[in-house]
Amino acid sequence: MSLNPVEFEDKLQVNYEKIKKGTVSVFVHIFLIAVSLSCLFPLWWAFASSLKTQQTIFNDLSLFPKAPHWENYVEAWTKADFGMYFSNSLIYTVTVVIGVILIASMAAYAFSRLQFPGKNVLFLILISTMMVPIPGSIIPLYVLLNKLHLVNTRLGYILPQINAGLALGIFLLKTFFDDLPKELEDSARIDGCGRFRVYWHIALPLARPAIAVLAIFNILAVWNEYLLAMLVLNSKNLMPLQRGLMVFQGAHVTQYPLLMAGIVITVLPVLVVYLMLQKHIIKGITAGAVKG
Amino acid sequence: MNLQKFRNIAGNYIFIIPAFLLFFTFSLYPFFKVFQLSVTDWDGISPYMNYVGLENFKDLFMDNTVFWFSMKNAFFVTFLALVVQNFLALFLAILCDREIKGGNVYRVIFYLPPVLSGIVVGLIWNWIYDGNYGLLNHFLTFIGLGDFARSWLSDPKSALIAVSVIHMWKGFGWGFVILLAGLQSIPRDLYEAARVDGASSWIVFKKITAPLMIPVFILVSILTILGTMQLFDIIIATTGGGPGYHTEVPMTRMLASMIGNSKFGYASAMGVVFGLILLIISMIQIRVSKMMRQV
């Protein structure tokens, strides 16, 4: 098979481009892989450590333990009462996330679309004050919860967390609603839909990606929460997952392999949920934050 | 005002009532209580407290050099995070924005550090930075830079930077995801057109990518500033604020006053001042972002 000179030159050109592109992409991948390793390393270390014993964990630094102690996972699960804590954390996470999404999306929709006096001032107060958590405010919060008879109740643990998620939620969703085309809502209104129906049937479904972002933010926050739990709850049977991990990190003795097994157990659900939601996140942040 | 209009506005308020009910109860009430406590000498235990007027604030502004030094540290870490962390996040986002093999995998992996618990992060980095058995020192010796080896967290020259690196490592995943999302929203045909015109990558970035990304940059920087200024868990897990005061930040000072010294009133005053500073920063940012968006 022969090539005429022009074709040959073209092919050469293409090859050169390909090689150049190839070299660049090799370097790009090397860089990306290096960063990836730094992100993967701690998780893998935690996993490898969870298969060692208290005696070997700081001596045997191998990342592939020769005699893996899988029984650590069984021990961690039973010792930490994860069964009970799991269902608690699930209840808290679902309720808080639904609460944040409902309340934040309603407020965000109002701030974006509806007219009422004091709108801008209210929005600014809401956003800015909530972005400034003051550590000392935890005592007045407790006094208040006690007055409301919410200490050692699930509700007393849930409501402050919903409140904590509102600032970012309203901010993000308002930005998103601002960018949505108004035409759909207008036509719905002409069809005789009321405010709530427009919000519920038109605006909210369009905001689904942003809601996914909000969900993943709040799931991570609620799943990892324990300071508030220690303050509001007494009974073991109300405590969230993180309380289970505390069994392994005592005031003096830390049982590292069991702690690591516990951490792996608690991290996995978050990762799975993130995997499921991440495609929405990408779209969500795009839609919420970027003005076309 | 006619009834119809009144009912209309009242109906609009219903949308924000749940949010404001929660907000007034769980944010505003504690906030004002803290304000009240900041003018007392309360120890956090006794039911009695003395009103001390602005004494706490006076001491904080006139006499507490350590607090302002810690504020300086926080600003330093924030500045580093704004530049380095966000630059890294942007760079990675640009790389992953191309049609690259395994883009999905990278996207998930870069989000791992934010998910990991503080305990693992503390243990790992304590080990990396260790003076005798640390990975970093081994690596430096291996590549012939053994002279630079040190105990990174307890050397005053490197402690704050070492802590910042941990913080940035843990935080860049957020920025990466947001920035990548922003980049992906830019219509591809804009790039095509530019490339047909023979524009270099740099020109494409400067003329197309950057201007469209301004709102995203602002969002990321707001999150970075608020997140970094309130940093303390990593510090507690690695240096405890030391050596000396080299890695103290306002949050660790507040906790030291509140828990360590039982000066609750004083800690509240710190909280109020710190809160106001963050508030001003947030306000300025929201202003700036509005102005930039209008441009």
Added chain:
Amino acid sequence: MRLSYKNFIILFSVLLIVTGCSGGDKKESNTITVWHWMSDREDAFQELAKRYQAETGTPVKFELFAPSESYSQRVKVSAQTSTLPDIYGVLGEKRDFASFIRSGYVADLTPELSKEDSAWKKSFFEKALLINEFLPENEYKVTPGIYGVPLDVMTIQMVYNKNLYKKAGLNPASPPRSWNEFVEHCGKLKDAGIPCFVSGFGEIWLIDAFASNYAMNIMGEKKVFDTYRGTVPYTDPDWVQVLGLFKQMADQKILVDGAVTMVNKTSEQTFANERAAYSFNGSWCVNVYKGMNPGLEYSAMLPPAFTNARSMKVWGGSGSSLVVNSQSPRRDAAIAFLKWMTAEPQQTFLAEQTENLPAVKGSLGKISPILSEFADDVDSTTHPNIYPVHENPSVTEAFDKGIQSILIGEKTPEEVATEVQRLKEKELKKSK
């Protein structure tokens, strides 16, 4: 489809109501509730609660809050709302304890302890009880009395690795008796390539304990207290000498690299894995080392004295103490339970389960040999909580942070002494 919105709201409300109503479990009115912060002792506590119910029929519930910062915050907020449990522990310094007592949250146990010729009182180590005692005319204006009982005893002192000692050609049976000998031994250890001394000096209370040991040794109790009172300045040569010891440690590289910002748990890993020959730590370390390296051959010692003018004293006394809520309707039952908890069989059980020193002398016979070494030094203990005067916490912090600065070679002992004295004078002026 309008219904779906309503359904959603209804579902959410139902969830809220359900979760709201299912509060804490219903408590029987005679259940004694105990709060504690040591989640690593949870199993032992639960077992004791079970035994107590079997013996007496009174149910006991242990509720644990960890980490200890969360616990101490929890106790403080509960005090504000009169929701403290029947029995709890106060974490913190004597000043905090005094504030709890003055506010009426703590029952005076003196009458109970003195009953039957002080039988209960006499069963304890004297030092352990002292920490919970307020003497007449104390600086906090608390009614004199004993307000809590110890569950265990601890000392904070030195340990050394016998194996590494042998490796360096030193005699593992004769640890250094003086500071100079200590420095000399460190030199030999270092020549053999063995890092010398590790401690969690990133937690400043450990620095404080170490420095305080030597301050007491160098200048004696009276002069230390006079410094706290403000009549002796920190610029006094004796204090500069105390700070100078840290300078010497820095110059001779006696401390393991990084110890100055190390948390105590890391320091424990270091010693347990034979990466340092000495450590300064509390007696709870026995349990920690046992878990990480059961074969570790080590021994306890007092920190080597700088001068022979006075015998060396270390911090020690009660490890964790419990108090009874004075407002509790189950006050007497709570006291009865505490008596049971501190009786010999239960103390022996706790000591065995948690590898800690028991609070009562009767249980001493059954502890491990290494733990007995710590027990032997209980007589040489003192503690800030039994001092008649106390330093202002800001001054203490500046002093300890100053020592960190000396250890990293940033400041000289003289500079730190001057700075601390300046702050001391400011605080003195304020309190007047």
